[in-house]
Amino acid sequence: MPTSKRLNVAVVGATGMVGNEMLRILAERKFPVEKVRAFASERSIGMKVAFNGDTIVLERLDEASVKGSDVVMFAAGADISLMYGPIAAEAGALVIDKSSAWRMKENVPLVVPEVNPEDIKDNEGIIASPNCTTIPLTMVLEPIRKKVGVERVIVSTYQAASGAGRVLANELADQTKAIAENRRPEVQATTHQLAYNVIPGGWQAQSYGYNEEELKLVNESRKILHDPELKIVATCVRVPVQIGHSESVIIETTEEIEPDDVRTLLGQAPGIVIEDDPMARIYPTPLHVAGHDDVYVGRIRKDLSSKNGIALWIVSDNLRKGAALNAVQIAEQAIELGALGAVKA
Ligand SMILES: NC(=O)c1ccc[n+]([C@@H]2O[C@H](COP(=O)([O-])OP(=O)(O)OC[C@H]3O[C@@H](n4cnc5c(N)ncnc54)[C@H](OP(=O)(O)O)[C@@H]3O)[C@@H](O)[C@H]2O)c1
Numbered sequence: 001m002p003t004s005k006r007l008n009v010a011v012v013g014a015t016g017m018v019g020n021e022m023l024r025i026l027a028e029r030k031f032p033v034e035k036v037r038a039f040a041s042e043r044s045i046g047m048k049v050a051f052n053g054d055t056i057v058l059e060r061l062d063e064a065s066v067k068g069s070d071v072v073m074f075a076a077g078a079d080i081s082l083m084y085g086p087i088a089a090e091a092g093a094l095v096i097d098k099s100s101a102w103r104m105k106e107n108v109p110l111v112v113p114e115v116n117p118e119d120i121k122d123n124e125g126i127i128a129s130p131n132c133t134t135i136p137l138t139m140v141l142e143p144i145r146k147k148v149g150v151e152r153v154i155v156s157t158y159q160a161a162s163g164a165g166r167v168l169a170n171e172l173a174d175q176t177k178a179i180a181e182n183r184r185p186e187v188q189a190t191t192h193q194l195a196y197n198v199i200p201g202g203w204q205a206q207s208y209g210y211n212e213e214e215l216k217l218v219n220e221s222r223k224i225l226h227d228p229e230l231k232i233v234a235t236c237v238r239v240p241v242q243i244g245h246s247e248s249v250i251i252e253t254t255e256e257i258e259p260d261d262v263r264t265l266l267g268q269a270p271g272i273v274i275e276d277d278p279m280a281r282i283y284p285t286p287l288h289v290a291g292h293d294d295v296y297v298g299r300i301r302k303d304l305s306s307k308n309g310i311a312l313w314i315v316s317d318n319l320r321k322g323a324a325l326n327a328v329q330i331a332e333q334a335i336e337l338g339a340l341g342a343v344k345a
Pocket of ligand 1 (some may be wrong): 012013014015017018019024039040041043044074075076077078080098099100114130131162163164165166167240254291318319322323
């Protein structure tokens with residue numbers, strides 16, 4: 001990445017779980033910033049967020065303030081992205097959106113840099129970053145698909161509280177404390193008590209008994225992999241974990257492949273780490289993956305109920321690779337591909 005070019009970067013939702021991580025990752029990766037602006041809701045205006053050993057004062061987001069940056073990263077929910085994304089893009093910025101607002105729009109690339117970086121070139125000012133469970137799943141499916149073809153995917157997720165933002169993350173901590181202190185836990189942020197529980201839903205209900213999260217995983221995977229007919233079914237579940245989404249995946253391949261070959265294939269794929277020795281009790285868990293950038297894969301084994309089936313377990317940090325890191329990598333890749341209009345020398 002050319003480091004001599006410096007960019008004006010704006011982070012919208014800078015006080016949130018994802019926005020905060022974006023600021024941290026921009027600094028960690030030495031993203032070539034000239035100036036960073038931070039936006040949050042009305043209640044945070046004038047407060048400060050940390051960036052690279054310094055602080056930035058939070059600004060009010062409006063039609064004027066969203067203009068003038070080279071890159072605007074949105075992590076403040078779909079409504080904000082829908083309203084301000086086009087204004088920023090028309091003013092010449094590259095918009096990278098972490099919300100679901102633009103993901104399935106035809107003229108908006110949906111990008112996982114390890115899987116479909118070339119799609120970045122087709123952007124018209126807005127690039128969407130996928131859902132936090134879609135990113136690791138497509139990173140695992142793509143190398144397998146290239147090697148032996150994928151016929152069908154069955155995925156169950158085990159998603160952390162922080163995937164629903166700061167409100168649910170805080171509520172899980174409060175509920176856990178309340179239970180430890182023999183108090184009645186309060187339930188406000190989701191449908192059921194999350195502490196000491198597992199919730200097979202909580203997202204907006206959609207057709208055929210599926211919810212919004214499950215359909216995102218299905219539709220976004222098809223778009224990223226350029227395979228609109230991919231047979232894929234998802235069950236999304238919220239678990240009492242603070243950070244780190246896990247996925248249990250069954251993949252039916254076109255040609256047979258041995259677990260050892262899957263291990264080798266995925267071990268060579270960018271951004272994937274294999275942790276797989278069940279006899280020694282080595283497999284990825286969210287507690288240990290939280291804070292790491294890579295997608296971890298373990299429990300790779302044959303699905304003994306089908307000829308070409310492979311079962312495996314994926315864990316990734318939903319705030320980093322599932323969200324903020326993927327957004328920053330899209331911006332880096334856009335620079336590499338020369339797909340960033342307003343780069344200043
Ligand atoms: N969490 C994840 O794992 C994850 C993964 C992938 C995608 N996403 C998506 O990323 C986005 C952010 O999620 P999150 O988990 O970071 O949520 P969050 O922790 O609830 O943070 C929301 C952020 O949006 C800001 N905000 C709210 N209203 C605003 C307004 N009118 N103008 C400007 N900023 C406003 C909030 O500011 P205040 O602090 O001032 O309220 C806060 O900074 C969502 O679209 C989510 O779907 C999240």
